[in-house]
Amino acid sequence: MSEETAGVRARLVAAGVELVLHEGQSAVSLREIARRAGVSHGAPRRYFPTHVDLLSAIAREGFADLAARVDATMRDAGPAPRARLAALGRTYLDFAATHRGMFELMFRHDLLDSGRLRLRETSLPLFAVVADLVAQVRRPTDAPAPVLAGALWANLHGIAQLWAWGSLPLATGAADDDALLRAALDAHLGPLPS
The missing domain is CATH 1.10.10.60 (Homeodomain-like)
Known part of the structure; x- marks a missing residue:
């Protein structure tokens, strides 16, 4: 080129x-x-060549931005895997809230599934970080780490989407999504020991 x-x-x-x-x-x-x-x-x-190719290139920039934010978060979160997961979740929810249009574009199925730019491969490293951290904190009776990480990611994504739509603040009366993040971690990883 x-x-x-x-x-x-x-x-x-x-x-x-x-x-x-x-x-x-x-x-x-x-x-x-x-x-x-x-x-x-x-x-x-x-x-x-296509509009999807251009949109995929734009979404790839969003994934690069999110990855950089997650990397910075991981450097500052300390060594404890659960604390790192909480920090990663906070970063994910904050990115979704402050970069709403990009967040929506990044996860459009037609873009993730488009063949030429392999956008799905751009999103998988973030999932690998989540899966690795989940593997470090999962209980022996839990589902395999990738399955548990997938459920946690889906939960975080749902929180981000439903919060943006106003559904969760209305249903829960919560002023922010911190309690929902903690509840998601507890639901998938078990509560923190007292």
Whole structure:
């Protein structure tokens, strides 16, 4: 790939990221991305074969951002696996709340399942971190670590989604999602010893 091609591709992705972060995933159009990138409205098709390819490249940036945040969290969380899981969960929920459009874009099935950019492979390292930590704290009677990690991830994702929709604050009366995070960890890993 030429330097010029890489530069235009990078500008298109950066413009798409900004659009998603500030206006949400539903505002993303090829024409608006091109306008913000300062290229012709036909340029995105020359650099990305399909709209899904461009959206996948934008979502990949979201996964990279989330991974960097999780890495920083893991450095600061200390050695205890459960505390690390709690910190990772907090990071995940905070990312979902503050980067709503990107969070929604990152987990669109059509993007995760698209073949060319292998977006699913970009999301799996985060799951591996969760599964590794769960393996360190699971009880012998628990489900296998990957299954338990999957249930915990699904729970966190559900908390993020239902919180954003306003369903959980309404149903629980909670002012924030901290209690829900603790409850999810307790439900999947058992309560902390007294």
